[in-house]
Amino acid sequence: MRTAFISELFELAKQDERIVLIVGDLGFGVVTPFMEQLPRQFLNAGVAEQNMTGIAAGMALSGKIALTYSIANFPTLRCLEQVRNDVCYHNANVKVVSVGGGFTYGAMGATHHAMEDLAVMRALPGLVVVAPGDPVEARAATRAVIAYSGPCYLRLGKAGEPVVHQSPIDFELGKAIRMHEGKDATLISTGGILQNAVKAAEQLAKQGIESRLLCMHTVKPLDTEAVLSAARETGAIFTIEEHSVIGGLGSAVAEVLAEADGTKVQFKRIGVPSGFSPHIGSQEYLQECHGLTAEGIAKTVAQTLRTVTSASMIGAGPLHGRD
Amino acid sequence: MTNEKQIDLSALAKRIRQHCVRMTGKANASHIGGSLSAADLLACVYGRALRYDPQRPDWPDRDRFIMSKGHACSALYAVLAESGYFPAERLESFYQNGSPLAGHVMHKNVPGVELSTGSLGHGLPVATGMALASKRDGRSSRIFCMISDGECDEGSVWEAALFAPHHKLDNLIVILDYNKIQSLGAVKEVIDLEPLTDKWRAFGWAVRELNGHDLPAIEEAVTQVPFEVSRPSCIVAHTVKGKGVSFMENKLLWHYRAPLGEDMNKALAELEQAK
Numbered sequence: 290m291r292t293a294f295i296s297e298l299f300e301l302a303k304q305d306e307r308i309v310l311i312v313g314d315l316g317f318g319v320v321t322p323f324m325e326q327l328p329r330q331f332l333n334a335g336v337a338e339q340n341m342t343g344i345a346a347g348m349a350l351s352g353k354i355a356l357t358y359s360i361a362n363f364p365t366l367r368c369l370e371q372v373r374n375d376v377c378y379h380n381a382n383v384k385v386v387s388v389g390g391g392f393t394y395g396a397m398g399a400t401h402h403a404m405e406d407l408a409v410m411r412a413l414p415g416l417v418v419v420a421p422g423d424p425v426e427a428r429a430a431t432r433a434v435i436a437y438s439g440p441c442y443l444r445l446g447k448a449g450e451p452v453v454h455q456s457p458i459d460f461e462l463g464k465a466i467r468m469h470e471g472k473d474a475t476l477i478s479t480g481g482i483l484q485n486a487v488k489a490a491e492q493l494a495k496q497g498i499e500s501r502l503l504c505m506h507t508v509k510p511l512d513t514e515a516v517l518s519a520a521r522e523t524g525a526i527f528t529i530e531e532h533s534v535i536g537g538l539g540s541a542v543a544e545v546l547a548e549a550d551g552t553k554v555q556f557k558r559i560g561v562p563s564g565f566s567p568h569i570g571s572q573e574y575l576q577e578c579h580g581l582t583a584e585g586i587a588k589t590v591a592q593t594l595r596t597v598t599s600a601s602m603i604g605a606g607p608l609h610g611r612d
Numbered sequence: 613m614t615n616e617k618q619i620d621l622s623a624l625a626k627r628i629r630q631h632c633v634r635m636t637g638k639a640n641a642s643h644i645g646g647s648l649s650a651a652d653l654l655a656c657v658y659g660r661a662l663r664y665d666p667q668r669p670d671w672p673d674r675d676r677f678i679m680s681k682g683h684a685c686s687a688l689y690a691v692l693a694e695s696g697y698f699p700a701e702r703l704e705s706f707y708q709n710g711s712p713l714a715g716h717v718m719h720k721n722v723p724g725v726e727l728s729t730g731s732l733g734h735g736l737p738v739a740t741g742m743a744l745a746s747k748r749d750g751r752s753s754r755i756f757c758m759i760s761d762g763e764c765d766e767g768s769v770w771e772a773a774l775f776a777p778h779h780k781l782d783n784l785i786v787i788l789d790y791n792k793i794q795s796l797g798a799v800k801e802v803i804d805l806e807p808l809t810d811k812w813r814a815f816g817w818a819v820r821e822l823n824g825h826d827l828p829a830i831e832e833a834v835t836q837v838p839f840e841v842s843r844p845s846c847i848v849a850h851t852v853k854g855k856g857v858s859f860m861e862n863k864l865l866w867h868y869r870a871p872l873g874e875d876m877n878k879a880l881a882e883l884e885q886a887k
Binding site: 329332334335337339340342343344345346347348349350351352353355370371374375378379 | 672719726727728729730731733734736737738739740741742743744745746748749767768771772774775
C-alpha cells in the first residue's frame, strides 16, 4: 500500500504542482524518487510532527495541497491538536497520511501499534477518514483524497500486501465496495485486514454460511445505506478492523444500527480489545493473538451466529476469552 | 496599502487600547493585560509594515499577520476594525452570544483574521508554512507572527524556530510580546526564558531587541525587515502588561480581571488623557 500510494502520488504531483509531500523524517528509500525529481514539492520537516502539521496547514492556506507523511501514531496522535485546530477548523486542504495502520509495526512495540487512530481521527470535525484494504484501493484512495478539497486522513498498511481486488474497482469516497454476496451475515472490513476478511468469507461459505462482504474503505463519512441494507437483508453484521473495538469502524457501524428504526440485527465488533497488547511480534503473529486471522474471524462469526440463533439473544456471542 | 498613508501611530495605538478596554469591560472578559501590551506593536505592524487590502482579504500577494497569542484577540479585532476590515461598531458584539468575535482569535466570519488561535504554540508553525509557500511560489508576501512569552514554553514554538532559519525564511518575522507575566505568575518564576534573545540568535534568527512601547523604534524595526538576508527576523519587544492603564500595569490580576464599572471609566479616562 505504501508503494502504491507513493507511486500514485508521484504521478499526480508531476501534473499538479500544488501537491507538496511533507515527511516527518521517515520514508527511507520510499520517497527518494519523489524527493529527487520533485524537490520543490517535497519537504522533510524533521522529527517534529507538530511543526510538520502546522506547516502543512500554512501551505494549504496558501493554495497548496499538502500531505503530511509519517508512521503509526506520529502524524495523528502526536500532533492531534494541530490536526484539529490548524487543519480541520480551517478546512485546510491537508491530507494526513500514516503508514503502519494496526499491527504493521507489531514487533516495534506498543508505541508503534496504531490502535486508536481511526477512533480519534473519526471524531474530528470535517475530516474524511480512509483506510484502503489493498494496493489497488490505496492507489484509488490516493487519487480520491487529492481530488477532494478538504482535510483527509489516509491510513495505510505497509509495503508488499497482496492485491485483493483482482478486477478493476469502482472507488468512491464514502461508498462501500461489495465484494462477496451472501444472505446469512455481512462482514464489513476496513483497512489492510481485508485479505483476512475475504478468506474468512470463503471459509464460512465452506461451512454453509453465506456472507456478504463490504469493504468499507471510508470510515467517515460512513456508507450508512450499505450498513442498513446489510442489516435488513442479511440480519447479522460483523465489523472487522485491525484497530481497537472502541471508536473505529465497529463503533461507527454500531451507532448507525442503534439509531436505525425497527432494524433488528445481530451485531459484533471483531477487533482488538482496548488495552496495550501484552505481546510484540509480527503482524501475522499479533493478528493470531487477537483472533484476527481468517480462521479467527471465521470462527468468531460462526460461533456468534450459532450462539445467538440458539439463545435468541442479540450480541451475546462468546468473546474468545477476552474482555 | 493602508501603510502608505501616514497613519498617526500614537492615535491608532490609543484607539486600540480604548477598544480593548471597552470590549473586555462590556463583555466581562479576560486578557486585557496582554492586549494592552501588544497595542503599540500592532499599531506599527498594521500602520506601517503590513501590505494588505481590506477590500480583498484573500488577495494572494498580501502580507499575513498571525496572532499566535490568541487570547489578545481584542487588540487584533480592534486593529482590524481600525484598518477597515469591518465597522468598529461590530466590536461591541465581542464575546456576546452569537457573535463571531470570540474570546480567542477566530477566523470564521471575521475578515482579516488569517488563523484561529487560542491554544498556544500553533501560530508560528502555520506562519512558517505560509512563509515557505510564499518563497516556493516566488511571491513577495511576508508573514508576521506575534507570539507571547509564556507561549515560548510550548515545544512547537521551538520546532518552528529550528526549521525557519534552516530554510532561510527571511520573509518570516516573529514579534515576541515579552511582557514578563504569564498565566500563573512572572515568566522568570514559572519557567525562566532568559537569555531569550540569545536563544533566538542561537537558533539562527536575526534578532532585534527593543522597547515595545517606543513607537519610533518599533516603526523602524518593522519596516526594516528582514534584518539579515536569508534569515528570519525576531523582534523581542520588552513590554508592560496592562500598558497604558496605571492600575493594570505589571499586574498578574489583569491577565484575568475585566475592567468593569468604575474600573472601566478610570481606564478610559486615563487613556483619553494620554498623549
